[in-house]
Amino acid sequence: MFRLSELEEDALKEFFNMGLGMAANSLSQMVNNEVLLTLPKLKVVPYEEATRMLVANQDEKLVAVRQNFKGELTGTALLIFPGSESLELVRTLLNEEIPLEVLTELEQETLLDVGNVILNAFLKSFTQMMHVEFEFESAEFLKGSSRFLLDITSHLAAQNHSLMEYADADADERAFVLMMDFKTSDENNTNHTLSGFVVLLFSQQAMLILRRELEVILSNL
Amino acid sequence: MDKKKALIVDDSSLARMMVRKFFSDGFEDWDLIEAKDAMDALEKIEGQFLHLALIDFNMPGMNGIDLAEKILEKQPGIAIHLVTANIQERMQLRAQAIGIGFIKKPISREKIIAAMQEQTK
Numbered sequence: 001m002f003r004l005s006e007l008e009e010d011a012l013k014e015f016f017n018m019g020l021g022m023a024a025n026s027l028s029q030m031v032n033n034e035v036l037l038t039l040p041k042l043k044v045v046p047y048e049e050a051t052r053m054l055v056a057n058q059d060e061k062l063v064a065v066r067q068n069f070k071g072e073l074t075g076t077a078l079l080i081f082p083g084s085e086s087l088e089l090v091r092t093l094l095n096e097e098i099p100l101e102v103l104t105e106l107e108q109e110t111l112l113d114v115g116n117v118i119l120n121a122f123l124k125s126f127t128q129m130m131h132v133e134f135e136f137e138s139a140e141f142l143k144g145s146s147r148f149l150l151d152i153t154s155h156l157a158a159q160n161h162s163l164m165e166y167a168d169a170d171a172d173e174r175a176f177v178l179m180m181d182f183k184t185s186d187e188n189n190t191n192h193t194l195s196g197f198v199v200l201l202f203s204q205q206a207m208l209i210l211r212r213e214l215e216v217i218l219s220n221l
Numbered sequence: 222m223d224k225k226k227a228l229i230v231d232d233s234s235l236a237r238m239m240v241r242k243f244f245s246d247g248f249e250d251w252d253l254i255e256a257k258d259a260m261d262a263l264e265k266i267e268g269q270f271l272h273l274a275l276i277d278f279n280m281p282g283m284n285g286i287d288l289a290e291k292i293l294e295k296q297p298g299i300a301i302h303l304v305t306a307n308i309q310e311r312m313q314l315r316a317q318a319i320g321i322g323f324i325k326k327p328i329s330r331e332k333i334i335a336a337m338q339e340q341t342k
Contacts, residue, residue: 011235014306017279018326021306034311037279128327221238 004044008214013042019125020198023118030114031092044207063107064142064149065115069123071134075206077123078142079115080149081196086111108141115139122198130213224252226269230262230288231277231304236328240275243330248337259283263291271299273336275324278305278312289321302336304328 004012017037024035061083068076081089090103090110098106116139126132142149202210229240237255244253254269256262258280274292278285289301302322305312316323322339324332 007234010233014233014235014326017233018306021308021326025308028309028311034309037307218235218238221235221242 004211004214007218008211009042009044011214011218012044012210015125015129016042016122016198018128019122022121022125023198026117026121027114030117031089033092061144062146062149063111065111065119066140066142067115067119067123068137069134070137072132073126073134073206073209074203076201077119078149078199078201079119079196080146080199081111083143085196089114112139112141115141119198129217130210131216132209132213224250225272226252226254228254228256228262228266228271228274228276228292230256230259230274230280230285232257232280233277236277236304236326239328240333243328243333247330248333259285259288259291262288266292271296274299274301275304275328275333275336276301278303278307286315286319289316290319293319293321300336300339 020037024037028035062080063083063086064078064080066076066078068074086107087100087103090107091098093110093114094103094106119139120136123134123136126134227244229237231237231240234257237257241253241255244251251272254262254265254271256265259282262276271292274289276285276289283291285303285305289303292299292301300322302324303312303316304324304326306326308325313323322336324336
């Protein structure tokens with residue numbers, strides 16, 4: 001089974017920390033509030049285990065923005081919010097007075113914009129220190145259970161991957177998941193606290209490219 | 222001539238390794254003290270006179286701003302820079318409010334040189 005060394009994992013955590021910092025900066029400008037960053041909790045786990053972790057933590061419906069990226073590094077990035085918090089984010093971004101029905105209508109469009117900005121900032125952290133190039137595809141809005149959001153078949157299909165490519169692989173070897181969480185500041189109004197996860201799904205091949213890049217960086221230090 | 226002393230505090234091994242590389246390659250007149258968190262830093266700098274401190278914000282235990290304030294209590298006037306990926310305006314204002322510098326990650330040789338030049342002003 002694929003494993004990163006402690007140092008490689010530490011380095012990856014630091015890259016994501018920078019990515020999350022950039023993403024949080026974009027989000028804080030949008031919500032006009034500070035986004036508190038927790039210590040990065042990076043987990044590199046086989047896909048099946050990640051699904052179990054997320055399913056165990058979340059009973060309610062979730063909303064997500066999915067951003068696929070392609071190139072030297074191919075994968076899927078997901079920005080996931082608890083369903084109840086997504087409307088609060090939309091309310092914060094737009095207008096306090098907007099009635100719930102209208103908010104719901106605007107939810108998808110607004111979260112796509114937010115997700116796009118956050119995930120792009122987050123993914124650019126890879127290009128700050130690694131020599132990998134990739135392009136973003138258009139973001140998509142998803143709503144459903146955590147099991148639905150982490151449905152690997154759907155993500156692979158969206159990436160236009162041949163599912164046969166993965167057919168021979170052990171279920172645990174098909175994808176790896178990097179998860180980080182964040183929350184917004186809660187200085188004035190508890191209703192506007194927002195928390196979520198950034199989840200990255202990589203194939204084993206993509207993880208090997210990541211490791212190669214990490215090895216290059218670490219060997220120069 | 223005695224070497225100057227710099228402190229790097231960061232829970233990321235990568236961040237510390239990067240700073241160590243910069244100091245070992247071109248800054249031979251500096252000694253670098255490395256610490257992985259605030260408590261580690263406070264222990265290691267006990268009795269030492271620092272010229273420059275580079276401190277991460279988000280660390281287990283005490284955060285970088287609180288650590289900077291503790292160091293400033295012991296050594297007023299020391300050049301301290303918050304080195305962080307958290308580049309939000311409020312974080313920059315927080316650093317400014319206690320009179321310390323702000324360096325956006327990733328750290329680079331140029332950013333360290335700028336911090337050193339500030340230290341000599």
